[in-house]
Amino acid sequence: MRSRNGNHPFPLKLFSLIFFSSLVLNASEFLISYRYVVKNSLLYNETLQISKAMTKCSGNAYDGIILESDGKKDLQRVIANNSERFIEYVHLLGLHVNYKDETINYQNSSTTILTLKTTCFKVDFNDNFAKISPLK
Amino acid sequence: MKYSLMLIALINITSYAENVVPATDVAVAYPTMNSLQTIENILERDVNLRISVVGQGVAPINTASPAQAYALAKRAAVADSYRLIAEKVSGVHVEGDDLIKNMMVQRSTVRTAVQAMIKNANIVETTFKDGLCEVEMEIILSHSNFSR
Numbered sequence: 001m002r003s004r005n006g007n008h009p010f011p012l013k014l015f016s017l018i019f020f021s022s023l024v025l026n027a028s029e030f031l032i033s034y035r036y037v038v039k040n041s042l043l044y045n046e047t048l049q050i051s052k053a054m055t056k057c058s059g060n061a062y063d064g065i066i067l068e069s070d071g072k073k074d075l076q077r078v079i080a081n082n083s084e085r086f087i088e089y090v091h092l093l094g095l096h097v098n099y100k101d102e103t104i105n106y107q108n109s110s111t112t113i114l115t116l117k118t119t120c121f122k123v124d125f126n127d128n129f130a131k132i133s134p135l136k
Numbered sequence: 137m138k139y140s141l142m143l144i145a146l147i148n149i150t151s152y153a154e155n156v157v158p159a160t161d162v163a164v165a166y167p168t169m170n171s172l173q174t175i176e177n178i179l180e181r182d183v184n185l186r187i188s189v190v191g192q193g194v195a196p197i198n199t200a201s202p203a204q205a206y207a208l209a210k211r212a213a214v215a216d217s218y219r220l221i222a223e224k225v226s227g228v229h230v231e232g233d234d235l236i237k238n239m240m241v242q243r244s245t246v247r248t249a250v251q252a253m254i255k256n257a258n259i260v261e262t263t264f265k266d267g268l269c270e271v272e273m274e275i276i277l278s279h280s281n282f283s284r
Contacts, residue, residue: 036211038211038216041192041194041216042193042194042196042208043193043196043209043215092255092257094253094254094255094256095218096253097218097219097221097253098251099219099222099223099248099250099251100247100249101249103244103245103246104243104244104245105244106244114218
């Protein structure tokens with residue numbers, strides 16, 4: 001069976017389509033965002049969002065972190081088991097600081113929001129370790 | 137009559153033009169690019185600038201354990217430290233409103249805001265006492281950070 005233009009065989013096209021789509025689906029690239037809100041010196045809300053990238057990310061990996069995975073290939077679980085180390089690492093990557101303070105009739109209230117904007121991370125799972133590196 | 141009016145108008149225009157300062161002279165009144173550069177050249181080559189702050193955070197009243205109280209207070213203290221560094225590095229936007237009615241202050245409002253991106257800040261020391269967590273944080277700024 002030949003394609004419409006007659007130059008490229010249809011099975012080759014189909015195979016390449018399946019191959020590349022499987023590569024995309026199995027790509028260990030994850031989108032991670034982190035945000036926490038502190039109101040009046042009290043931690044109010046903290047969120048860490050992790051999702052698998054549905055499209056291929058561009059950029060080169062840099063400044064990775066190696067976390068113990070115990071053979072698991074579930075990034076959410078790996079990060080949950082090493083949450084303190086991962087959050088310290090996220091701080092080092094750089095956070096956006098947004099601070100607002102209001103004093104009305106000498107009564108003060110403040111809100112600080114620290115955010116890691118959604119960043120694509122490349123994740124390599126080895127036997128017992130997972131290497132997580134942001135792409136830039 | 138017409139010619140005399142035109143002559144007066146012409147004289148007025150020329151005298152006005154003498155009083156108006158040319159645009160180039162106005163620009164001289166503001167700091168020149170060179171003077172701005174000398175102000176901003178705080179970071180010199182091979183000289184690092186270290187900024188150190190102490191942030192404070194409070195543990196919530198209803199926590200499951202002292203460890204949780206410590207963890208939550210530390211988060212708040214870290215955020216405060218980041219804010220203090222941001223204030224020092226990029227400055228604070230301050231806005232104030234006072235409402236005065238019948239010679240009396242009805243409402244006094246001061247709003248401050250900080251926006252920055254902080255990277256590579258390090259925690260030097262953490263202390264936790266009586267529900268208050270203090271985090272000493274520092275950041276080292278070097279010329280190479282900004283000369284990429």
